[in-house]
Amino acid sequence: MINIFVPQITPRIEYSFNLYFREILKIDIHLESNLETFKSSSGAKISYHTELVEGALNFIPAGLLSESAIRAVDIEYADHNGIQCPFSVASGGLLPFDPFAAAFYLVTRYEEYGSANKDRLGRFKADESIAFKKGFLEKPVVNVWAMEIAALLKGKYPELEIRDSEFRFISTIDVDNAFAYLEKGMLRTLGGFAKSIFYLDFYRFFERISVLLGIRKDPYDTFDHITELVKKFKVDFKSFFLLGDYGTLDKNVPHTSKLLQDRISRLLELGEVGIHPSAGSAKTHGGVEKEKNRLNSIVGNPVEISRQHYLLFTLPDAYTKLIAAGIKSDYSMGYSTHVGFRASICTPFPFFDLTSNSLSELKVFPFAVMDVTLKNSLNQVPIQGIKTINQLSEEVRMVGGTFISVWHNESLSENLEWSGWSVVYEKMLEQAGS
Numbered sequence: 192m193i194n195i196f197v198p199q200i201t202p203r204i205e206y207s208f209n210l211y212f213r214e215i216l217k218i219d220i221h222l223e224s225n226l227e228t229f230k231s232s233s234g235a236k237i238s239y240h241t242e243l244v245e246g247a248l249n250f251i252p253a254g255l256l257s258e259s260a261i262r263a264v265d266i267e268y269a270d271h272n273g274i275q276c277p278f279s280v281a282s283g284g285l286l287p288f289d290p291f292a293a294a295f296y297l298v299t300r301y302e303e304y305g306s307a308n309k310d311r312l313g314r315f316k317a318d319e320s321i322a323f324k325k326g327f328l329e330k331p332v333v334n335v336w337a338m339e340i341a342a343l344l345k346g347k348y349p350e351l352e353i354r355d356s357e358f359r360f361i362s363t364i365d366v367d368n369a370f371a372y373l374e375k376g377m378l379r380t381l382g383g384f385a386k387s388i389f390y391l392d393f394y395r396f397f398e399r400i401s402v403l404l405g406i407r408k409d410p411y412d413t414f415d416h417i418t419e420l421v422k423k424f425k426v427d428f429k430s431f432f433l434l435g436d437y438g439t440l441d442k443n444v445p446h447t448s449k450l451l452q453d454r455i456s457r458l459l460e461l462g463e464v465g466i467h468p469s470a471g472s473a474k475t476h477g478g479v480e481k482e483k484n485r486l487n488s489i490v491g492n493p494v495e496i497s498r499q500h501y502l503l504f505t506l507p508d509a510y511t512k513l514i515a516a517g518i519k520s521d522y523s524m525g526y527s528t529h530v531g532f533r534a535s536i537c538t539p540f541p542f543f544d545l546t547s548n549s550l551s552e553l554k555v556f557p558f559a560v561m562d563v564t565l566k567n568s569l570n571q572v573p574i575q576g577i578k579t580i581n582q583l584s585e586e587v588r589m590v591g592g593t594f595i596s597v598w599h600n601e602s603l604s605e606n607l608e609w610s611g612w613s614v615v616y617e618k619m620l621e622q623a624g625s
Contacts, residue, residue: 192218192219192220192221192234192235193212193218193219193220193221193234193235193236193237193344193351194220194221194223194229194232194234194235194236194237195208195220195221195222195223195236195237195238195239196223196224196226196229196236196237196238196239196240196244196247197222197223197224197239197240198224198226198240199224199257200222200224201256201257201259202259202543202548202549202550203255203256203257203258203259203295203543203548204222204239204256204257204291205222205550206295206299206541206543206550207256207291207292207294207295208220208222208239208291210294210295210298210333210540211290211291211294211333211336211337211340214538214539214540214541215333215334215337215356215536215538216337216340216341216353216356217354217356218351218353226244229244229247230244230246234348234351235248235344235347235348235351236248237249237250237344238250239252239291240252243283243284248285248343248344248347249283249284249285250284250285250286250289250290250291251280251281251283251284251289252280252289252291252292253278253279253280253288253289253292254292255278255289255292255295255296256291256292256295259548261301261304261305261545261546264296264301266278266296266321267279268288268325269286269287269288271286271287271288272339274325274327274330274332274335275325275326275327276288276290276293276332276336277292277293277296277297277321277325278292278293278296285343286339290336290339290340293332293333293336294333294336294535294536295543297321297322297332297333297534297535297536298333298534298535298536298540298543299543299545300315300506300533300534301545302319302320302321303315303505303506304506304507304545304546306319310528312440312501312503313503313505314501314502314503314504314505314527315505316528317526317528317529317531317533318528318529320533322531322532322533322535323529327535328529328531328532328533329530329531329532329582329583329586330531330532330535330586331532331535331536331537331538331586331587331590331592332532332535333534333535333536333538334536334537334538334587334590334591334592335590337590338590341353355591356538356590356591356592357591358587358588358591358592358593358594359427359592359593359594360426360427360584360593360594360595360596360623360624361426361427361428361429361556361593361594361595361596362421362426362427362428362429362596362598362619362620362624363428363429363430363431363498363522363558363595363596363597363598364417364428364429364430364431364458364597364598364599364600365430365431365433365467365498365500365597365598365599365600366430366431366432366433366454366458366467366599366600367433367442367443367467367500367599367601368411368433368442368443368444368600368601369411369412369414369432369443369444369448369450369451369454369600370409370411370412370444370450370451371399371402371409371410371411371601371604371606372398372399372402372403372409373402373403373409373412373444373450374444374445374448374450374451375444376445380399380403383395383399384396384399387399394607398410410601410604410606411600411601411604412454412600413600413601413603413604414454414457414458414600416603416613417458417461417600417603418457418458418460418461420616420617420620421461421462421620422461423620424620424621424624424625425624426620426623426624427462428458428461428462429462429463429464429465429496429522430458430461430462430463430464430465431464431465431466431467431496431497431498431522432451432455432464432465432466432467432486433467433469433500434446434466434467434469434482434485434486435468435469435470435471435472435478435482435500436469436471438469438470438471439470440469440470440471440500440501441469441470441471441500443469446482446485446486446489452489455486455489455490456489456490459490463495463496464486464490464494464496465486465494465495465496465497465498465522466479466482466483466486466494466496466497466518467497467498467499467500468482468483468497468499468500468513469482469500470500470501470503473503473509473512478512479497479512479513479515479516479518480515480516480517483497483516483517483518493517494518495517495518495519495520496518496519496520496521496522497513497518497520497521497522497523498521498522498523498597499521499523501527502523502525502526502527504523506545507542507544507545507546507547509523510542510544510551510553511544513553514551514552514553518553519552519553519554520539520553520554520555520556521542521553521554521555521556522556522558522595522597524555524556524557524558525557525558525559525561525597526564527561527563527564527568528564528568529564529568530559530560530561530564530565530569530579530583531559531583532557532559533557534555534557536557536592537557537559537586537587537590537592537593537594538592538593539554539555539556539557539593540554540555540557541553541554541555542554542555556593556595557595558595558596558597559583559584559587559594559595559596560579560580560583560596560597561596561597561598562576562597562598562599562602562612562615562616563599563602565579565580565615566602566608566609566612572611573611573612573614573615576612576615577615577618577619580596580615580618580619580622580623581622584619584622584623594623596619596623598616602616603616
């Protein structure tokens with residue numbers, strides 16, 4: 192156990208220190224506000240105070256963790272090991288910045304609260320983040336700092352047992368649309384034919400006919416291939432299904448479709464199935480719970496995991512709704528336009544609500560890469576996508592974190608624009624899963 196001195200124990204201090212030591216390093220800690228009691232304690236010691244304490248590892252606080260309000264923070268940076276680290280502090284401590292304030296700011300997504308510069312869907316923009324602006328978006332810096340703190344502890348207290356964290360890979364699939372042509376109903380099917388004729392898209396016109404006549408398989412129906420690969424490489428797997436009502440951004444197959452329910456059951460055999468809350472669910476009271484209950488009835492047990500459709504979420508409102516709906520873990524923490532680490536961490540972490548200044552029961556699982564980001568936003572070809580995935584997974588492997596990928600059933604279709612991308616998914620499972 193590590194004894195930690197802080198003059199005043201606040202919810203933010205508890206969160207940040209628990210994040211580093213209990214969540215990442217798996218070490219028990221004791222926070223102590225009485226200096227004399229701290230000095231008389233034995234074992235490993237850390238002081239988080241503006242005044243240095245003899246015999247302890249000293250970290251100088253920047254002040255953020257003593258506050259409770261949300262405000263515009265004027266951040267100063269310290270160049271440390273090639274990284275522009277936020278919350279630089281006066282000399283005297285072991286590090287030229289406050290790693291505990293930095294982690295709190297980055298992991299809680301402090302900068303997203305009240306941010307006015309959003310994209311067309313109302314999402315926080317990656318290029319507005321300090322991780323992007325300071326060049327560390329593709330590095331899980333909180334985990335890097337945790338490893339550095341662990342090394343400092345081992346250097347001063349060699350008897351302290353700190354076990355290396357184990358790398359973990361989770362493959363996740365989002366099913367926005369289980370089928371390209373099947374189960375669409377008469378009006379949507381006729382509309383699809385009309386659209387193909389209007390745009391002279393004869394490939395899709397005749398492909399739709401072939402699928403509806405049973406001559407060929409629906410291109411989005413890649414569930415057999417997913418099953419084959421997940422079983423072959425024995426990876427941790429989770430899937431998320433969109434079951435919202437039809438809308439502008441929600442064009443899924445009706446949740447009553449027997450074919451859809453069959454595909455849900457198939458993926459349930461591979462791993463946990465979660466809800467993919469629709470864009471429309473955010474606009475209606477109880478929308479998430481309604482869609483979750485639809486999935487509950489299909490899988491036969493309470494659904495506890497989610498990922499927002501289009502990654503549409505605003506903090507803390509979206510997470511508050513998930514908690515109210517009974518969701519225990521969310522997998523939305525990442526960007527649609529950029530790869531990397533939105534919260535600067537590659538370890539699942541509990542959500543801290545800045546508006547209430549309190550810890551919640553929701554666990555956040557941050558992802559690092561998504562198929563459509565590689566192909567559409569970064570304009571990469573498959574071989575480039577493989578390289579990017581390997582670079583990101585290696586960053587996570589070096590710190591013993593959890594590497595989470597987001598893929599879609601249609602991107603495994605090898606159909607039209609997704610030609611060549613199935614092998615990218617297979618290579619990822621082979622390499623990251625090994």
